[in-house]
Amino acid sequence: MSADLDEEKDERLAALAAGGDRGAFEALVTRHRQAVYRLCWSAAGNSADADDAAQETFVRVYRSLPSYDPARPFGPWLRKIAWNCGLTVRRGGNAGVPRVAEGDAPEAVDPAPGPEEAAAGNEERRRMEDALAALPAELRMVMVLRAVEGLSYAEIAQAAGIPAGTVMSRLSRARTRLLTALGGGS
């Protein structure tokens, strides 16, 4: 990806990609792939389906670029497609089954300092992933969008196509269930 494309806004990249610029499209893929993957994971609840859905998302985005209006923000449009793909793929009969397999262990560098703390942190994170995967997709979505992606209620509402009040109630319900699953909190 060229440095020029790196600095372009999403909407501009999307317009370029719609005009046939594959480099611009790949820049969008690189920029958003992890967020898309996480959202797909939150819809699908497991890594294999998340992978399928993330790939499918970008293919659909590519297909839909001609109808995308660059005057509208790219992020919500992308999230909507990713969420739909995630839900569609999860229909493969694994709905709601937390499948946190060996390969799901995060390989990312854990910021925890000491080995013991790191182990404890990893353990909690692992339990949290299990608990998240066990949530209904709608609750998992708001939780991931809020706690992982840091979106505001309004942004989540837009992505999920629900009122902001519903975002709040789902978030509350999601956290309550997670707390219960994690042992009732402190």
Add this chain to the structure above:
Amino acid sequence: MDCRETQALLNAFHDGELPAAERARVEGHLRGCPECGALLADLARMDQAAGVPDPGPAYWDRFNARVMDRVGREADGPGVRVLRPKGGWMREQLRYLVPAAAAAALVVVIVHYGGMTPGVSTTARDGLVPGQAEMPRGLSPRPPAAPPAASERAAPDSAGERMAKAEPAPLVAKKPGGAAVARRLPSPVLTEERAAAVPREERDRLADRSPPEGNKEASRERAAPGSPPVTAADGMPPEMQAERKGTAGATAMKREQQAAGTAKPASGTRMAKEPSAEAPPAVSLASAAPRSASPCDLARTLAERERIRDAETAQRACLAGDLDAPSREKGLVFLAELLDRQERFSEADAVIAEVEKQYPQSRPLDLYRQQRLTVQKEPKAVPVTR
């Protein structure tokens, strides 16, 4: 502000979504309430721990190439897994529509000229001649040669004329969803000789055949390992592929389609072709559904009896009919459900994609998804509010 009120606002407080005035009130309460303070700390701890398992650098290294490969294939021609083919579907459609139209014409001609031939007329009244249901409005294709039995009653050209004038038929070709679904499996569309000769038996078999063994075998065969997955499994880390093993075989849509036309013992086409091969003696349809039942009703009845394959065939015939938009929307979702229940997930996906495309924010689809969410795997789940 008391604890209850505070805790109701705690999530929004934690997320920085409270207006300043309320925020100040919550802060005031928190200063003197360790219990609410502990709850707030839990929220923070939970958010910190919340994370999606990252598939790792090796995965991301290949991610772009896989996407660009698929996009490249898409741009260069029909992809391997094209949910919505961009061109050529009309021609493909006509492959089924022409014989279907001819079948409809035959029915009209036979009823008109030949008197009421019991088998044919009954079926026509019941709306169970799939070919008739598929007849496009205003489309008057050249009728193919009529089978001998029909030729005795009416000449082919008069059949064509009559069809063009009188056919009230519902439309498939102009409705993208119906077209796409009908295109996937040819089963509900009968050729003219089948429509003229066996519709009654066909329906009886739909209602009364006892399929489990044959179907199971067919399903096993379809889901057999070794069939190349057509979706993005290429390049996926092995553990993900292993994780997906339960559904791998079902993703081969192409193979499905071929199987539907050739090997599936339960497909309507096959049943019509070789009635004696698998079907037990036909029993009256009344045992399964009212005589006047439409294919749509029949599909529901059969599904209730766990005869999913037959229900699918009936449902496809139903969708080939002239449905209003809400009925078609529900019907497509039901078809997806039937495909899911047969573990034909790729086909179900394709149908879902059609629903999404044609009916954005589809309520029936949402409901179906929620049903899967709450019923299938999470019996204790709190119903999701809408």
